[in-house]
Amino acid sequence: MLTCKEVSTLVSESLDHSLPLRQRMGVRFHLMMCSMCRTYKKQTLQLRDAMRTYARREPTEHLSKEARQRIKNALKTDGK
Ligand SMILES: [Zn+2]
Structure with a gap:
């Protein structure tokens, strides 16, 4: 094991990358026996999904609507 x-x-x-069949079976067998590793795998997948979601979002999505408006206004008045 x-x-x-x-x-x-x-x-x-x-x-x-996908693992060779023998390793996949070894991992699957271990996960059936070991709750710690099941939790690790679950958290690893959740982290990956969170990172994917984070990477896909709009670059300005983390700013509030008000903050975006302030930046737009500042850019409009800049250079005048
Ligand atoms: Zn384990």
């Missing part, structure tokens, strides 16, 4: 350290490494690797 794979160790928790090996599984955590393989879970991370599986985000970048």
Whole structure:
């Protein structure tokens, strides 16, 4: 059986590329037995999804509507 350290490494690797069947089966077997690694995998996937959502958002989405308006106004009056 794979160790928790090996599984955590393989879970991370599986985000970048699919693992060979033997490793996938090893990870799956380990995850059935180990709740710590299941939690690790779940959190890793949640983090990846959060990063994807963050990367896809509009560049100015983190600013409030008011802040965007203030910047627009400042740009309009700039250079006059
Ligand atoms: Zn484990």
